[in-house]
Amino acid sequence: MTQATTGPRRLPENPDELEVILATDCGSTTTKALLIEKIDGVYRQTYRGEAPTTVEEPTADVTIGVVNAATEVGELAGRQLVDENGLLIRPARGNVGCDAYISTSSAGGGLQMLVCGVVPTMSAASATRAALGAGAIVLETMTSNDRRKPHDRIQRIRDLRPDMILLAGGTDGGTVRHVAAMAELIAPAKPQPRFGGQYKMPVIYAGNQAAIPVVRDVLGNVAELSFVENVRPVLEREALAGARDAIHDLFLEHVMAHAPGYDKLIEWADTAIMPTPGAVGNILQTIARTRGLNALGVDIGGATTDVFSVFSGTFNRTVSANLGMSYSISNVCAEAGFDAILRWVPYPESEKELRNRVKNKMIRPTTIPQTMEALIFEQAVAREALRLAYVQHKQFATTLAGVQQQRTIGDAFAQSGGQQTIVNNLKLDLIVGSGGVLSHAPRMEQTTMMMIDAFEPEGITVLAKDSIFMMPHLGVLAEIHPQAAMDVFERDCLIMLATCIAPKGPPASGKLLLKYSLEVGSRVVEGELHGHEMQRFDLGPDELARLKLVPAAGYDVGAGPGKPLEREIRGGMVGVVFDGRGRPLALPSNTEDRRALLKTWNQALGVYPGHNH
Structure with missing residues (x-):
């Protein structure tokens, strides 16, 4: 029965x-x-x-x-x-x-954490990556060289009231003194968790294993301690899995168990409940692993923008807490500057009008655009929010600090020392966009154009959007049935927008950048792409084409500067987009020239049909 x-x-x-x-x-x-x-x-x-x-x-x-x-x-x-x-x-x-x-x-605001480390670019950065990868909002990253006085830092820990604290520091066998100093800031703060005053603050220690006795001695009476593998056991290696797993376990045991009704929900569920961003990261890692892809995912909300990436199997997540489309819209305008937003508007719009639009959105953050001008403005802001969030992500997703890089003599002249981002647009295979401004744009062409303008994909890149923000559900489904998660992800979750082809190289108006041929069944279409030109070729989401590219000298489509490339590609709702605007993308400084080009590009892709401004 x-x-x-x-x-x-x-x-x-x-x-x-x-x-x-x-x-x-x-x-x-x-x-x-x-x-x-x-x-x-x-x-x-x-x-x-x-x-x-x-x-x-x-x-x-x-x-x-x-x-x-x-x-x-x-x-x-x-x-x-x-x-x-x-x-x-x-x-x-x-x-x-x-x-x-x-x-x-x-x-209840998701999982909120305080991260404490010793060196900002090393143990603290690794610990922050572990917390973000587990789906947490990192309220603050505190390090031993923080300039604030000890009593100010102790008060700050009290005021934050995180759900849990992640403490790291030192390679195994390295510093104990600095780790002890961080523990001695947490102890007198006696931090109280957000939910329920009946239990001690969970503290995960993921630092120098030699310091465990000291940490236990200092924090044993004021916190519930968990000891896991060092997130940075040696300079050359990160080990984030132990800390991530402990965060998930404590999220269930403490945060969820003390939030209203969650004890019942935990009982009901057939697998561990995951923080929503952690689940989104999980499905992106699953598709990257099973398909052998480098992938980028973005979720732009009203207050925050989350960016997820998997490059060569390495996962990173960042949260831009000040970049969003409603509650944080003024922050986007302040950080990007009004000139940066107005450069995407193809008709005369004064800064005063722009400021009024921002104020109206702040007064009524849940409203949606009622006119074409309001829509164009909102999508211009979205481009800058996404661009800035991606810049922050690239700065965070770096090679490990403190590791000696093997470099050629050419590299020595080409780049300065220190950390380098692992994000490489030329090796990026898939970009998935989600969040209201992308998922609910009136036309697929608008979503496509926003993503191309914000992320500047290079070479051959597939663009898609999450139809109804299904990725969290599929991330937790991947835990019990990875193939089922992949089935639904590819058939029902993703709406294939376009395959974007963009030669990497300097923008050069009118110059021949690329010769191409597209073979669709028995039909062959040949063409040329010139500087500052955009073209669109209709190819449906279920259609395949054989693509041959021959870039001009100095332009790279993925095989190296000037080297031809041949590949099978799939279409999308918008088809195939050829972008000859150069990388990095630079719009003309002359206002009239820029507006004329924006109109030409929008017409080429059918972004705002019938808009005559």
Whole structure:
């Protein structure tokens, strides 16, 4: 007999036995539920529903929102998922119940952490990478060379009230004194966690293993200590997995267990609940690993922009907490400058008008553009928010500090010493965009153009968007059934926008940059791309083409300067986009010339059809 259960039930040893999977993402305002079903041997996302998140008073029980969202999905699917007692029905029998329930969460502000390290560019940077990779918001990174007085730092730790603290420092067998000094700042602060005053602050120690006795002696009475592998055991290597796993475990045991109703949610779920950004990172790493890709993901929200990347198997995540499209729009304008935003506007717009638009958005942050001019302005701001977030990501995703780099004599002249970013646009295969301004743009061409302008892809790059921000659900699904997550990711989550072809090299108006031929079935199209020119070729999301590129001397499409390249490519909703504007992208300084070019490019791609400004 089918019965309602609260879990955690033991999942079948063979994940292919799972026929119906319910997945939720408990956000700070909305709980989104998806139904994933096995159809003809392939997993598909079939129905979705949502309900307000109920983590705050008067309900103060997150499972009520989950039940409401699951009930809506069930009604749409014609499948009873919840019984009369408000419990999920498992396993599935006929059109009743589901075989597994999984969830992610960012309710209550997500997972908030304080990171403490010794050297900013070494142990502290590695610890920050571990925290961000686990899906945390890093409130602050505190280091031993901080210029503030000890009592100011102690007060700061008290004021922050993080969910947990990650302490690192020293290579194994290295400094103990500096690690002890950081521990001695945490001890007198007696930090109190955000949720529930009945337990001690969790502190994860991921530093010099020789300092464990000292850390235990200093913090043993004021914190709940966890000891894991050093995030920087030697200068040449990072080891982040131990710290990330401990963060996930403590997130469940402490943060989630003390948030309203989460003890029940943990019981219901068939696998560990993941912080939403951690789950997004998980699916991006899964697709990069299984497809052998270098991938970039971005989620631009109202207040923050998250950037995720996987290059040569190395994962990085950054959170630009001051770059967003509603609550943080004034920060974007302040950081980028009004000139940088106005350079994307193809018609006369004064700085005063721009300031008024920003103020209106701050007064009513949830409004959407009502006119074409307002839409163009908002998408101009989005370009700068994404560009700045990507700059910050590249500065963070670097080779390890303190490691001797092997360099040729040419490198010595070409670049200064120190850390180098591992982000390489010429080796980037896939960019996935999500967040309202990208996912809900009125035209796919607008999303495509925003992503090309902001990230400046080089060579051959596939552009896609997350249809309904499904990536968190799929990130946690990848934990129990990676193939199911890939099936849904490629068939239902991603909307293929375009394949972008952009020669790397200086912008040169009118100069021949590239000769190309596209072979689609029996049809062959040949053409040339010149400087400051954009072209669009229609090729559907399910169509393949054989692409041959012959770049001009000094221009690189991925095989080296001036070297030809041949590859099979897939189309998208926008098709194939040839971008001859040069890399790095530089718009003309003359206002009239710039506006004329913007109009030409927008017309070439059909970005704002019918707009005559």
